[in-house]
Amino acid sequence: MNSPTLPGAARQLRLKDFDFGYASADAEASDRPDLLLRGYFDHSGIIQEALHGKKFLFLGYKGSGKSALGEHLVLGAKNKPELFIRMVNIADISFRSFSQIFQKDAEPEARYPTSWSWLFLLQFLASFARDKGSNVQAIDDLWLAIEVLEEAGLLPDPELAKNVRDTLEMNFKVKLAGIVELGRKQSTRQGSDLPFFVERLKLVIQKFESPNKHIIIVDGFDDLLRRRSLQYDALGALIFEANRLNSFFSRSSIPAKLILLCRTDLFERLPGPNNNKIRQDYAITLEWHHGANDARVSPLLRLINHRASLRTNMPVDIVSQFLPPMIQGLEARKQLLLCTRLVPRDMVMLFKKLQEYSGDEPMAPGQVFDALAAYSNGYFVQEIRDELDGQVDGDEIGRAFRLFSSVRKRVVGLAELQARSRQLLYPSTFNIKQILLLLFECSAVGNSRATKPDWRNSVFKFNNPYSTFDEGQLIVFHQALWEGLDLR
Numbered sequence: 443m444n445s446p447t448l449p450g451a452a453r454q455l456r457l458k459d460f461d462f463g464y465a466s467a468d469a470e471a472s473d474r475p476d477l478l479l480r481g482y483f484d485h486s487g488i489i490q491e492a493l494h495g496k497k498f499l500f501l502g503y504k505g506s507g508k509s510a511l512g513e514h515l516v517l518g519a520k521n522k523p524e525l526f527i528r529m530v531n532i533a534d535i536s537f538r539s540f541s542q543i544f545q546k547d548a549e550p551e552a553r554y555p556t557s558w559s560w561l562f563l564l565q566f567l568a569s570f571a572r573d574k575g576s577n578v579q580a581i582d583d584l585w586l587a588i589e590v591l592e593e594a595g596l597l598p599d600p601e602l603a604k605n606v607r608d609t610l611e612m613n614f615k616v617k618l619a620g621i622v623e624l625g626r627k628q629s630t631r632q633g634s635d636l637p638f639f640v641e642r643l644k645l646v647i648q649k650f651e652s653p654n655k656h657i658i659i660v661d662g663f664d665d666l667l668r669r670r671s672l673q674y675d676a677l678g679a680l681i682f683e684a685n686r687l688n689s690f691f692s693r694s695s696i697p698a699k700l701i702l703l704c705r706t707d708l709f710e711r712l713p714g715p716n717n718n719k720i721r722q723d724y725a726i727t728l729e730w731h732h733g734a735n736d737a738r739v740s741p742l743l744r745l746i747n748h749r750a751s752l753r754t755n756m757p758v759d760i761v762s763q764f765l766p767p768m769i770q771g772l773e774a775r776k777q778l779l780l781c782t783r784l785v786p787r788d789m790v791m792l793f794k795k796l797q798e799y800s801g802d803e804p805m806a807p808g809q810v811f812d813a814l815a816a817y818s819n820g821y822f823v824q825e826i827r828d829e830l831d832g833q834v835d836g837d838e839i840g841r842a843f844r845l846f847s848s849v850r851k852r853v854v855g856l857a858e859l860q861a862r863s864r865q866l867l868y869p870s871t872f873n874i875k876q877i878l879l880l881l882f883e884c885s886a887v888g889n890s891r892a893t894k895p896d897w898r899n900s901v902f903k904f905n906n907p908y909s910t911f912d913e914g915q916l917i918v919f920h921q922a923l924w925e926g927l928d929l930r
Contacts, residue, residue, distance in 0.1 A: 455753065455754065456764075456800065456801070456802055457760070457764040457796065457797050457800040457804075457805065458797040458798075458800050459753065460749070460750045460753050460760070460797070461474060461477065461749070461752075461753070462746060462749050462750070462790050462793045462794060462797075463477050463481070463749060463786075463790045464477075464790070465787055465790070465791055465821075466509075467507075467509035467510040467512070467513045468509065468513070470510070470513070471513040471516075471517060475517050476752070477749060477752070478510060478513050478514045478517055479514065479517050479518060480752055481748065481749045481752055482510065482514045483741065483744060483745040483748045483749075485730075485741035485744065485745070486726075486729070486741075488500065488511065488726055488728070489511075489514070489515070491726060492511065492515060492657075492701060493515070493525070493655070493657070494655075496688075496692070496723075496724060497724050497725060497726045498684060498685070498688050498699060498700060498701050498702060498724050499681065499684070499701075499702050499704060499709075499720060499721070499724050499725040499726070500701065500702065500703050500704070500725070500726050500727075500728060501704055501705070501706045501709055501721075501725055501726070501727045501728065502703075502705070502706060502727060502728030502729075502785075503705065503706055503707065503783075503785060503884065503885070503903075503904075504664055504705065504785075504787075504829060504884065505783070505785040505786065505787030505788060505825075506728040506729075506730065506785045506786065506787075507728050507730075507785070507786045507787075508661065508663075508664075508703040508704075508705075508728060509661055509664075509703065510786070511703065511728070512529050512659045512661050512701075512703050513529070515527050515529075515657065515659060516528070516529050516659070519657075523654070524653065524654045524655060525654065525655055525657070526569045526572060526573060526654060526655070526656045526657070527656075527657045527658075527659065528565065528569060528657075528658055528659070529658075529659040529660075529661055530565065530601075530602055530658065530659070530660055530661070530662075531602070531660075531661055531662035531665075532602070532660050532661070532662040532663060532666065532680075533662035533663075533665035533666055534601070534602050534603040534662070535602050535603055535606060536603065536606065537673040537676050539606050539607065539610060540554075540557060540606055540673075540676060541554075541673065541676065542610060543557040543560070543606060543609050543610065543636065544556050544557050544560075544636045544637070554675060554676050554679030554680075554683075555679045555682055555683040555686070556636055556637050556640055557636070557679075558679060558680050558683040558684070559640045559644075559683055559686075559687060560609065560636060560639065560640050560643075561600075561602055561605055561606070562658060562683075562684075562687060562700055563640065563643045563644070563647065563687075564591065564596055564597065564600045564605055565600050565658045566647065566656060566658060566698050567587065567588055567591060567597060567643070567647070568597050568598055568599065568600050569656045569658070569698075570584075570588075570647075570650055570652070570656060570698075571588045571597065571598060572598075573652050573654055573656070575652055575653055575654055576650065576651060576652035576654065577649070577650065577651045577652070578650070581649045581650075583646050583649060584646050584647075584649055584650060587642075587643065587646045594608070595608055596608055609636075644690065647694075647696060648694045648696065650696055650698075652697055653697075654697060655697045655698075655699070656697060656698040656699070657698070657699045657700075657701060658698075658699075658700050658701070659701045659703065660680075660684075660700070660701065660702045660703065661703045663677075663702075663703065663704045663705045663708055664705055666708065667705065667708060667832050667833055668831055668832030668833075674711060674712055674713060675713060677708070677712050678712040678713040678714040678717070679714075680702070681702065681704075681709070681712060681714060681717060681720060682714055682716065682720075684700045684702055685716075685720050685724060687700050688700055688724075706727065706907075707883050707884070709721075727907075729907070730742050730784045730785060730786065731784045731904060731905055731907075737773065737775030737776045737778075737779055738775060740775065740779055742779065742782065742784065742785075742786060742789045743760075743761065743775055743778070743779070743789075745786060745789065745790075746760055746789060746790075746793055747759060747760055760793075761774050761775050761778070763804065764796075764800065764804050764805060765778075765796070765804065765805050765810060766804070766805065766806065766807050766810065768807075769807070769810055769814075770811070770814075778792065780921055781814060781817065781921060781922050782904075782922070783884070783885040783886075783902075783903075783904040783920070784904045784905070785904070787825075788822070788825075788922075791817065791821045791825075792814075792817050792821075795813045795814070795816050795817040795820065795821065796810065796813045798813065798816065799812050799813035799816065800813075814922075814925070815925045817922065818922050818923065818924065818925035818926040819925060819926045822920075822922040822923060822926060823843075823923060823926035823927065826881065826884065826886045826923065827839055827843065829880070829881075829884040829886065830842075830877065830880055830881070833880055834876070834877055834880065838872060838873075838877065839877075841863075841866075841868055841872055842874065842877045843927065844866070845859060845862060845863055845866065845868070845874070846859075846919070846923075846927050846929070847927045847928050847929075848862060848866065849862050850927075850928060850929055850930050851929060851930065852918065852919050852924055852929045852930065853890065853916050853917070853918050853919070854916070854917050854919075855916055855917065856874070856875065856878070856913050856914075856917065859874050859878075859917070860874060875913055878911065878913070878917060879911045882903060882910075882911035883903060883911075884903070885902050885903040885904040885920065886919070886920050886923065887902075887917050887918060887919055887920065888900040888901050888902035888903075888917075888918045888920070889901045889909070889911065889912050889915040889916065889917065889918065890915060890916045890918050891915055891916070892916070900918040902918075902920070
């Protein structure tokens with residue numbers, strides 16, 4: 443599957459002349475927005491589903507492209523007047539403050555959905571107010587509600603954290619007196635009025651009409667896992683209420699949609715009796731493992747080629763043009779995939795390391811070897827440490843990685859790790875089993891029943907998303923950790 447020979451000056455391009463992207467979608471959107479517009483590779487048609495479909499919950503592991511999807515939608519809307527798209531960061535919220543918004547005697551599962559509705563209805567009303575093609579100014583109730591919210595300081599640019607703080611103010615209900623009966627002077631009720639405000643806003647929003655589409659995207663779930671006091675009840679309620687809001691919009695023919703970009707492993711921890719139904723009916727998982735058995739059709743390598751084609755203005759096969767046919771005894775494409783967890787961030791950072799060690803000619807095996815070592819040391823090990831950050835104490839993360847380097851084995855049993863931790867005089871509170879479970883979830887380690895396992899045939903989360911950690915089986919370290927942890 444070789445690409446056409448590049449003509450003219452393009453034939454002189456070096457591997458380091460291409461721009462494959464950034465580790466952060468935020469940085470890419472800021473510095474190289476073109477990579478998130480023309481360079482976005484939609485291998486499974488999720489853009490159309492996000493814009494026009496019923497699916498609203500986009501699940502994926504860290505580095506799978508959730509934020510890139512959101513940034514692509516936001517950037518694309520700037521040149522499409524029929525789209526009003528805004529992205530908000532859930533990590534901006536203090537969940538301690540959020541839990542105090544509505545404190546009537548009720549369980550969290552009854553209180554939290556109301557609070558989420560309140561916050562996101564504000565987001566949509568702000569978006570509706572900017573829509574000059576809508577009926578906002580023609581419907582008195584709708585325009586009055588927006589004016590009241592503006593006077594209360596909740597619009598025109600609602601920020602989640604600020605809206606939480608403003609809602610908690612003592613005079614909040616006084617400020618919103620006008621919305622109780624939409625302008626009629628009437629004393630507000632007691633603290634239980636938030637549900638009433640929410641219901642009134644819904645009645646008003648039902649009158650909204652527009653030929654345009656309004657989308658609010660919620661990102662930042664990755665950052666939440668760094669918090670020690672994460673409120674799973676509140677996040678479970680967010681999933682529940684997002685589903686109800688989208689159903690309300692659909693039933694009322696309101697051109698609006700709430701999209702959540704959530705980590706798969708976080709979603710699977712959230713409480714909620716309807717989570718599986720929501721997942722089956724309204725979720726899409728960002729998957730890049732298709733083609734892992736045939737590297738020539740891997741969407742990850744197609745992503746790399748797609749971004750490279752922005753430089754050449756024609757199809758290009760980066761691997762065949764710039765890398766040796768074989769890398770460490772395997773076909774080059776296959777080996778590159780095995781150096782990742784089959785997520786875009788890993789692949790982009792791998793190619794950035796290859797670029798650093800490349801010259802003016804196609805890379806020699808020695809250059810590739812050095813680049814893979816630098817990728818392990820300079821990116822992959824730290825990325826895995828970041829996966830544990832917030833879920834495991836920093837000292838414990840350090841102990842775990844020193845333990846792995848001390849054992850120096852690519853394949854090891856739990857009992858041997860536990861014995862070695864005792865030899866190193868680790869405290870009795872050191873929970874290596876919990877750390878290994880988290881490492882399995884992020885595909886840093888896998889499992890194998892074989893006496894002499896080949897790690898490529900072991901079970902990892904990235905090649906078997908439904909697998910679970912088995913502490914009774916051998917533990918196999920991801921290949922990209924070998925150099926960085928000095929495993930033999």
